[in-house]
Amino acid sequence: MKLYSKFVFLTCSLAVIACNQPNNTKNEKPDPAEQRRIDSLETVKKAEEEAKKKPRTSEDIKLSKDLAYDKHTLEESYPYKDTNRVFQLDKIKEKLALVENFQRAPASYVVLQNHKNKNQEAPLVKKYKRNEYTRISDTLGNERYQSAPLYALGETERPSIYGRDGFLAKLRSSDTIPMVKIEGVSFEGTWETPKRYVKTIGDSVNFHHVVFVDVTNQNILTAERTGDCEWAIRSMNPATTGRHKPPYAQETPAGLYVVQEKKTKMYYYKDGTTNIEGYAPYASRFTNGAYVHGVPVNNPKGAIIEYSWSLGTTPRSHMCVRNASSHAKFVFDWAKKFNALVIVIE
Structure with a gap:
């Protein structure tokens, strides 16, 4: 009788251990939505890597x-x-x-917009000058009037340059946050700008x-x-x-x-x-x-x-x-x- 009790105890213990182990069986399937997200990210990554390897000339x-x-x-x-x-x-x-x-690589595009300062006059950049039209411009010659402010990543006190109304960029963050991250197509570099200055036109264009x-x-x-x-x-x-x-x-x-x-x-x-x-x-x-x-x-x-x-x-x-x-x-x-x-x- 004692031998039988030990056998039952050992069997139950093994069952408990087995229940606590992760399920690595071949029949386990990931969540479909999560799998689509992973596949999409992988596709974008491969396309970006390919675009960098062999740029068109x-x-x-x-x-x-x-x-x-x-x-x-x-x-x-x-x-x-x-x-x-x-x-x-x-x-x-x-x-x-x-x-x-x-x-060549999938992207969500945005357009910088501030026609007639409809989205608010851009703040002063760190370094600026007045041109022959008496208007303020950055060191690249982009005027403050009708432009969007572009901030260096992590900086929120003052923008570094202006982005012209109509410039094209790629969205590199969520467009639901106050400051969005964008990578320039019409201009160089990755910057942040207040959401109100960008119009999202999506990834299917x-x-x-x-x-x-x-x-x-x-x-x-x-x-x-x-x-x-x-x-x-x-x-x-x-x-x-x-x-x-x-x-x-x-x-x-x-x-x-x-x-x-x-x-x-x-x-x-x-x-x-x-x-x-x-x-x-x-x-x-x-x-x-x-x-x-x-x-x-x-x-x-x-x-x-x-x-x-x-x-x-x-x-x-x-x-x-x-x-x-x-x-x-x-x-x-x-x-x-x-x-x-x-x-x-x-």
């Missing part, structure tokens, strides 16, 4: 001419007065390689439509992605960009921007007043008050003007990019909001 870009808009078309090289102007296709290919590279504005040669080219590193030129036209003439006219700033807003008629004031002087047709805004638009009509009720002799000559706009009105309509219809880029090159 301009030599990888195949750029062909397949016009979707064929009015007022310029050749790749064309005469202007006593010189020649060109479409800087090599530089355009470099920028298209950048567009290819930043989209593809930037396959790009408008190139050349402030040196005064022309505009549109390109559409048709395959892996394959892009088609959809239009090649003359344009007129912004000029440096304080206090009102300002250059069209170089950089990479997201198309943010569209107006069939963009009404504008006479300089120094709040009186409406006229309108610009088919306007697509990409940064601050800069639009790609048609020929200005100096009459709020006037008819649309198709073309102007001044297109493709010298800068004469107030930061905007003027082009033929039918071409502006082409861009207006073709370049969707938060799904297309404007890249200004010099």
Whole structure:
């Protein structure tokens, strides 16, 4: 009887020990939601590693001419007065390689927004100066007006630089917290900025439509992605960009921007007043008050003007990019909001 009691005690003890051991059987399955999260993180990690290993270069870009808009078309090289102007296709290919590279890894994108300081005037940066327009700018030349403040990681007292309205970035934190972490696409580095200055546009967007504005040669080219590193030129036209003439006219700033807003008629004031002087047709805004638009009509009720002799000559706009009105309509219809880029090159 004593032997039987010892046997029962030993059996129960082993059972208790077995119950306390982790279940490592082959039949154990992880939670489906957790597994999807793990798989997603692994996919992103692999894509980021691959993108870093073999970045695309301009030599990888195949750029062909397949016009979707064929009015007022310029050749790749064309005469202007006593010189020649060109479409800087090599530089355009470099920028298209950048567009290819930043989209190779999945990401949640955001656009910096502060048009007319609607999200609050940005705080003063650590180092600033006043430009010829009497406005404050950072050491990179980005103005405080209409910009978002960018803080070095872990610093909250004062921002280091400004990020222009319309700049593109990747979200690197939750977008539900007061300060969000972003990695620049239009600018370098990883920074923090108050949530109110960013618009999340998600991880499903593809930037396959790009408008190139050349402030040196005064022309505009549109390109559409048709395959892996394959892009088609959809239009090649003359344009007129912004000029440096304080206090009102300002250059069209170089950089990479997201198309943010569209107006069939963009009404504008006479300089120094709040009186409406006229309108610009088919306007697509990409940064601050800069639009790609048609020929200005100096009459709020006037008819649309198709073309102007001044297109493709010298800068004469107030930061905007003027082009033929039918071409502006082409861009207006073709370049969707938060799904297309404007890249200004010099």
